[in-house]
Amino acid sequence: MKSLVRSLHEVGAGDAGLVGGKGANLGELLRNGFPVPPGFVVCAGAYARFLGALDLGPAMRELLSAPPDESVQRCANIRDRLEREELPRELAELILASHGRLMENRGRPIACAVRSSATAEDLGAASFAGQHGTYYYVDQAQLLKKVRQCWGSLWSPEAVSYRATHGIDHASVSMAVVVQEMIASEVSGVSFTANPVSGSRDEVIIESSWGMGAAIVDGRVTPDNYVIERADLRVRSQRIADKRLMVAAHLEAGQSARLDEVPNAMRRRESLTPDLLRTVAEWSLKCESHFGKPQDVEWAICDGSFYLLQSRPITVMGREDIGRDVKGKYVLFKPLVENFTDPFTPLSEDLMIWPPGIRAIHGWVYVDVEALQRLLPFKVSAEALAQYLYSIEKDAPGWRVSIAKLPALFVTGLLFLLANAVLFLRTRALPDGALDSYRALCAKVDADASMSPADAMIRLLLLPQLGDAIGHMPLMINLSAVRFMSRMRILGRLVRRWAPDVRADAETLLGSGSDGVLSAEMGRGIWALAQEANRNARVRAILLAQAPERALAELRQASEAREFLRDLDAFLAKNGHRAIKEFELRSARWEENPAVVLGMVRNYLLIEAGPSLHEQKAADARTALIAELRARLQALPLERAFGLRLRLILFFADQVRYFLKLRENSRFYYIMGFGVVRKKVLRIESELLRQGKLKCKDDIFFLQAKELTGLQAGRLQWLDVEDRIRERRIEHIRLCKMGPPKAIGIEMAQKYAAATQHEGATLLQGQPASPGAYEGIARVILDPSIDVELTPGEVLVAPYTDPAWTPLFLTAGAAVVEVGSYLSHAGTVAREFGMPCVVDVAEATQKIKSGDRIAVDGNSGSVRILAPKADA
């Protein structure tokens, strides 16, 4: 009987069959002098004995022959009995005695972490990640119940379905349970002894934050990130995050929510001192050396001492592995990824209903190449089509027409045209303000408590009602405004035909500079706020001296800031629905977190020239171009008399300007619809938190829509979704770090050559998006809500950009962006502001470091790293 519960000291690497992979691993570390918190393991034999006592053997054997739908119910019955029935008395006493010894050694009551340790965790390729229960803050009174729940988690629908899919016999899997003292950590984190994304072995990655580590592992907080040189443990780079939340080491009586606000003074402070950083790196490398493989180490610091919580081999899964399980051929939907490179959270992905031919894979949106291939009247391979869609090939390279496909295409095209003809005609000359009615519709839907988030998504974005004003359908308007592309093509051809020698970006310049573009007005609004701040020395000083959140709190206390705050409120009343990564429902809107706007105002305070100067520069260039065109065209027959060619060019330029404006303005409004859906989700979240069905803010976005309705209806409870949320969070972080694969099921050619050395500099190649050349110090910005500061003249290096990034363009000397095309946001804004810009530079934010001196050539699309940070 005694062998059913063992101290961690008594187990080692060879005991995985008795104590599971996790238990064996921890025991092995403890035996070898690693600072693992004390604990014990309830062995797999105890589980077998409990099954025997409940007489569940026959039920498990019957599972083998049960039909799939019935087996789910049978598993639920087994789970239910495991969780409900009492443990045999001797076993319960053994567990409580071991727990008592832990308390005796500590000299006080302790909270424990109770973790499943399945003995089948090392079955070939099966990972079982996140399917089995883990419980924190467990006291003596809860201990036996949590042990039973760990065993019950072996029979959760996910675990059962996973075993069925992988052909694992249900009866062959057993489970031990590790019970360890919880370390009340002041700082905790994870470290990787090799870069888990790139696989690089010469660096150690450390992520740390205040409080307990669970929040880092599942991404509830953005941790500080340190890249350490493996050879000498020197800090290669560090990024101190704004750590807004932490999991406190102790739960107060009656407290169920787990996340606390981090005190302001600690938010942007480094969570690890240089000494602790070195300690963490050293222990992590010792783990690697002990196990002989790169390790992923969870650790905690308590009273200045280091504790090792877990060490396991790193699974380096490359970007190319994403979507391996998906059948078919897909290419990334570029117009969306240009705005937003992170994957959608499960709830955002689930609430959006994609049209045929488009689907979300792991949160990213892809085009079904084979479906499109069937539709197009060309004899073209999926690979060539994917490359064209991803604009690796600029022109359709001699695709032969397939006569057999023409009738089907004709019918599809005709139906499309007939279905959209009314929309196209209604949007061909909309006056300014036509979309304002959408604001009222949003308010109405928001106020209607009977509408769920999914209803709101359909009503506001996807399916307008018959008889709706055009202003009620901004997403349709946005899609219809892609007509600017055909006008732009015609404009380009006319210009090249009649004035082939004018500047290369003539058609883009002619098509820019509309009045009434709401995102441009938003930029001017932020500039006006900066002007107001400039008028008041106290407001200016607060904004420049404090981090935005702190500045906001101080401004609210300062009587001198009243006028500035009034202007800020007016700005938010109009633009508060906007956000960074605004397609994602999880993204907080500016009205929820005005500090983001203050960060932009602060950027404007650092520069002298406002947007009007840039706009004037572009307007002057446009005027000069029209004058040049007029002069050149006059050499052509009859042009001097009638000026028809110039009029035709200006007509198409007007059309391009109109549709581009319509595209921008409709986006301004439909993002408002996303804001309403978010508000509805947040209301549900607050209710579920109150009911205890959710424990942490933000978790709701990691539920699927049906799980959300299940929680609301009481069919699901927190325990049913806790592990799913945790697992999805971890997966989300991993995917965010990795970025989307361009294609799934298709080998895509590299658009540009990899980084090369050229005349002593590293050369990166991308696509030119705005002409001009510039040399300066790089500033890598991954999230404009965190890294709000860009010193005037620095080169902005970003993963993507959207309207929330616009103010940074005013401060920057040039821009380099990882994704995008000539017509993407970065290129459009850069051209408006007359600054060089190169887009589609693969992995620019990794290859270029803040502080590097770089040269940006917006004519050729090249970026050269002239001198790394230390030398620059």
Added chain:
Amino acid sequence: MTALLQFAAFALGVYLAIRMIVALYGAVDVWHMIGKVWPRIVADVIVWGVTTGVIAWLMHAPYRSALLWGLSTYLVFYLSIWPLAGLYFARRRTDRDID
């Protein structure tokens, strides 16, 4: 030849139906500034209504009926888009598929 002309009359009917629907939507679309633009909105409806009526009146019977078929076919097609799209979204939404 007659069939070809009838087809042309049918297509013309479709086109006039589209223009008529767009003209009728005019008032809803610019309701926020209707005080300023109502003459143009009314003119649009009258122009397309009268054009449709005059064309139908001028046409010989077989072509007139093709024109009217065009008009009504598009109207039915246009009105059917909403319930069909509603069905599509109802089938695709995921929040009602409960475990």
